[in-house]
Amino acid sequence: MAEQPHRQLILRLGLMVLGSFVFGFFALPPLYDVLCEVTGAGNNDALVNAATVVEAPDESRTITVEFVTTLASNGSFEFRPEVGEMKIHPGKLYEAQFYARNLTGHATVAQAIPDIAPGRATQYFRKTVCFCFTPQSFEKDEGRDMPVRFIVDPKLPADLDRITLAYVFYDSSQLAASTNTFN
Amino acid sequence: MQHVEAGHTGAPATDHSHHDEKPQGLKRWLFATNHKDIGTMYLVFAGIMFFVGGTMALIIRAELFQPGLQLVDPGFFNSMTTMHALVMIFGAVMPAWVGLANWMIPLQVGAPDMALPRMNNYSFWILPFAFTLLLATLFVPGGGPAGGWTLYPPLSLQTGDALPMTILAIHLMGASSIMGAINVIVTIMNMRTKSMSLLHMPLFCWTWLITAYLLIAVMPVLAGAVTMLLTDHYFGTSFFNAAGGGDPVMFQHIFWFFGHPEVYILILPAFGIVSEIIPTFSRKPLFGYDAMVYATASIAFLSFIVWAHHMFTVGMPLSGQMFFMLSTMLIAVPTGVKVFNWTATMWKGSLTFEPPMLFALAFLFLFSIGGFSGLMLAIVPADFQYHDTYFVVAHFHYVLVPGAIFGIMAGVYYWLPKWTGHMYNMTLAKWHFWLSAIFVNVLFFPQHFLGLAGMPRRIPDYATQFADWNMWSSIGAFGFGLSQLIFPYLIWKCVRGGPKATARVWESSHGLEWMLPSPAPYHTWENPPDVQFPDEPGENVMGDQPGPDTAPTHTPDGR
Numbered sequence A: 001m002a003e004q005p006h007r008q009l010i011l012r013l014g015l016m017v018l019g020s021f022v023f024g025f026f027a028l029p030p031l032y033d034v035l036c037e038v039t040g041a042g043n044n045d046a047l048v049n050a051a052t053v054v055e056a057p058d059e060s061r062t063i064t065v066e067f068v069t070t071l072a073s074n075g076s077f078e079f080r081p082e083v084g085e086m087k088i089h090p091g092k093l094y095e096a097q098f099y100a101r102n103l104t105g106h107a108t109v110a111q112a113i114p115d116i117a118p119g120r121a122t123q124y125f126r127k128t129v130c131f132c133f134t135p136q137s138f139e140k141d142e143g144r145d146m147p148v149r150f151i152v153d154p155k156l157p158a159d160l161d162r163i164t165l166a167y168v169f170y171d172s173s174q175l176a177a178s179t180n181t182f183n
Numbered sequence B: 001m002q003h004v005e006a007g008h009t010g011a012p013a014t015d016h017s018h019h020d021e022k023p024q025g026l027k028r029w030l031f032a033t034n035h036k037d038i039g040t041m042y043l044v045f046a047g048i049m050f051f052v053g054g055t056m057a058l059i060i061r062a063e064l065f066q067p068g069l070q071l072v073d074p075g076f077f078n079s080m081t082t083m084h085a086l087v088m089i090f091g092a093v094m095p096a097w098v099g100l101a102n103w104m105i106p107l108q109v110g111a112p113d114m115a116l117p118r119m120n121n122y123s124f125w126i127l128p129f130a131f132t133l134l135l136a137t138l139f140v141p142g143g144g145p146a147g148g149w150t151l152y153p154p155l156s157l158q159t160g161d162a163l164p165m166t167i168l169a170i171h172l173m174g175a176s177s178i179m180g181a182i183n184v185i186v187t188i189m190n191m192r193t194k195s196m197s198l199l200h201m202p203l204f205c206w207t208w209l210i211t212a213y214l215l216i217a218v219m220p221v222l223a224g225a226v227t228m229l230l231t232d233h234y235f236g237t238s239f240f241n242a243a244g245g246g247d248p249v250m251f252q253h254i255f256w257f258f259g260h261p262e263v264y265i266l267i268l269p270a271f272g273i274v275s276e277i278i279p280t281f282s283r284k285p286l287f288g289y290d291a292m293v294y295a296t297a298s299i300a301f302l303s304f305i306v307w308a309h310h311m312f313t314v315g316m317p318l319s320g321q322m323f324f325m326l327s328t329m330l331i332a333v334p335t336g337v338k339v340f341n342w343t344a345t346m347w348k349g350s351l352t353f354e355p356p357m358l359f360a361l362a363f364l365f366l367f368s369i370g371g372f373s374g375l376m377l378a379i380v381p382a383d384f385q386y387h388d389t390y391f392v393v394a395h396f397h398y399v400l401v402p403g404a405i406f407g408i409m410a411g412v413y414y415w416l417p418k419w420t421g422h423m424y425n426m427t428l429a430k431w432h433f434w435l436s437a438i439f440v441n442v443l444f445f446p447q448h449f450l451g452l453a454g455m456p457r458r459i460p461d462y463a464t465q466f467a468d469w470n471m472w473s474s475i476g477a478f479g480f481g482l483s484q485l486i487f488p489y490l491i492w493k494c495v496r497g498g499p500k501a502t503a504r505v506w507e508s509s510h511g512l513e514w515m516l517p518s519p520a521p522y523h524t525w526e527n528p529p530d531v532q533f534p535d536e537p538g539e540n541v542m543g544d545q546p547g548p549d550t551a552p553t554h555t556p557d558g559r
Helices: A003-039 A044-048 A119-124 A173-177 B013-020 B026-030 B035-063 B074-109 B117-139 B162-191 B203-234 B248-282 B289-302 B318-330 B332-346 B355-378 B380-386 B390-420 B426-452 B464-483 B486-496
Strands: A063-071 A077-081 A085-088 A093-102 A108-117 A125-130 A136-138 A143-152 A162-171
Touching: A003 B162, A003 B203, A003 B248, A063 A077, A063 A093, A063 A143, A077 A162, A085 A093, A093 A108, A093 A136, A093 A162, A108 A119, A108 A125, A119 A125, A143 A162, B026 B035, B035 B074, B035 B117, B035 B390, B035 B464, B074 B117, B074 B162, B074 B203, B074 B248, B074 B390, B117 B162, B162 B203, B203 B248, B203 B289, B248 B289, B248 B332, B248 B355, B248 B390, B289 B332, B318 B332, B318 B355, B318 B380, B332 B355, B355 B380, B355 B390, B355 B426, B390 B426, B390 B486, B426 B464, B426 B486
Parallel strands: A063 A162
Antiparallel strands: A063 A085, A077 A093, A093 A143, A108 A136, A108 A162, A125 A143
C-alpha cells in the first residue's frame, strides 16, 4: 500500500495527540486562571491580600456576617470562630477572632483558605488584617486566637443582607518547605 | 442503475480456499495482526468485562434491595460503584466498539486489513494488563478506588495504594484507545477502495471516524488530569490543592472537558450501527444520509463546549450557567434530526423484526427517553434539584444500556452470521431481546422516581421512603443480568454450527461486507473491489441487486 500517505497522516494524528496532551496539562490550568480573572469567579486576590480602606460608616444599614470553619482532611486541629455571627454596618472596621489549636502532637504549620458566600459579595468584603494572609506556625499543643479585621464596602448590592466568611484550615507543613504560592 | 463487478476482483468464495491458512495455536492470538482476529479478541474481552462490571452492578443492587446495610461494607460499596463505571466504560463499551470497528471497517471500505496491524495488536494487548492492574486494586491496602469514577479531588486523593494503580491503568487504557483511533482514521482515510468517496461510506464508518477524532482530542486531556492528581499526591504539586493555591474545581473542568466528548465516544458508533440496521429491515435506503453525517459532526463539535453542565452546582457565574445550559439544549437539534431520519426511514417501509432490528428499535425508543431526561438535566434550576440524585443515574443508564449496549448487541446480531457463517437461533435471540428490553426498564425507570424524590446517588443505604422502587429496580437488575447469559451461550452455539448463512444474510442488506462470502474469509479484499457507486451519495451499494451468492437469504419466516 501507499506507505508515504500513511506516514504523513500518522504523523499528523500523532501531533494532534501531543497537542491535546499539552492543551490538557499545560494550557487548561493557566486558561482556567484567566477565565476566573475575567469572570471574577474564585478571585483569590481580594480574599488573600490585605486591603487599604477608609472608614465611611453607613449606620442606616445592618448586615449579618456569619463565620464558618471547616477542617481539611489532612492534619489535626481544633478550629472555630469565637462568635458565630456579627451584626455590622457597611463602611466600618470590625475585628473577629478565630481560635485554633494544634492537635497533631508536633510543631506544624497551617494555612487557612478563605471563601465568601455569596460569590458576588467577594469584591465588597475587604480584610485589612487576616491570619489567612500568611502560613501560621504552631508549637506542639499550642492554641491561640487569631484575628481578622474586615470592612464591608458600602457599595455592597442593596439586596444582600447576609455574608458568610468561611475558612478551610489545612496542615501546610509539606507546602511550607517550598515557596508560598500566595504573594 | 448501478452494477457491481465483484466477479474478477477477488471476492467470490471459490477463490479463497488457499488464503485461509492461518497461524495455529496461541501464536495466532498473541502475535495477531489480522483485523478479524484482533476484532474477535476485542469483542471477547469486552464481553468478559461486561460480565465483570455486571457482577459489580449486581452487588450494588443487592445491597440496595432493602434499606439498611446488609451485605457489604460501605467502603466496598463505594469501590463497587467506582469500579463498575470504570470497567463498563473503558473495559466493556469502548473495546466492544473498537472490536466492531476492527472487524467491519476494513470489510466495509474494501481494505485488506487495518492500516497499522502491529499497532493494532499492541493496542489490544495493553488492555488485559490495564484491567489486571485496575481489578487488582480491590486487593491492595485501602481497597479499590472509591471516590467515584470521576476521581474528584480532594476525595480521590485519600485513596490508598489503589490511586497510582488506577491512574496508571487509565493511562494504559488511554494509550490503547488513542492507538485504536489512529488506526481507524488511517484505514478510513487511506485505504478506502478507489471509487468510494467519503460520502459513499456506510454510516458506521462515518460515526467511527468522528468518534476516532474525539478520542484523539480528549483521551490525552484525561491523561493530563489524572497525571496532575498523581503529582499532587506524590510530588507536592498543588494543581488541585487549595492550601497551595490550586483549585479542586479546576479538576472538574478538566475532567469533564474529557468526560463529555467521552459520552459521545460511547454512543456515536451506536448511531452508525442503527443507521445500518434500520434501512436493511425497512427495505428502504436510509432517509437523509447527508443530514446524518452532518448531524453526527455537529454533535461531536457541540460535545466540546458543553462540559460544565455536569457541574452547575459548583458556583459558576450566571453567564456561564446560561451558556452551558443553552449549548447543551442545542445538542437536541442534531440528535432530533437523527431520530427523525431513522423514523422516516421506517415510514412506509416493509418492516420485519429480526433480532438486530428489535434491538435497533428499542435503541431508538429508549435512547430518546434518555435524551429527554438529559434535556431536563440541562435546565440549570432543575439541575440544582436533580444533581447527584438517582435521576442522573437513570438518565445516563438509559443512554448507555439501551443506548450504547443495545447498539453493540444489535451490531453483533446483525453481523454474527457474516463472522461465523452460521445463522443463530432466532427464537433464543428474541427471548434475549424481550427479556433485556423489559428488565432494563424495570431496572432503570423507577430510578427516575427515586431521583425526583431526592434519593442521592452513590449511597449504600437510604431512607425507608425509597424502599419500594429500589426493590423493583433490584429485581430488574437481576432479571437483566441473568438474561444476558443467553447472549454468550447463543454466540457460542452460533460459532459451533447452525444453518448455513448466505453471503447477503439479510434480505435487504447492502454494503461491501455483504458481497463477501459468509463466513468472511481470513483474508478479504486483497484486491480492492471495483464498485460503481450511484451518483447520489449514501444510496446503497447493492441496490436491489442480489449479492454474488444467489442462494436465498434469511427471510422472516425462516425460508
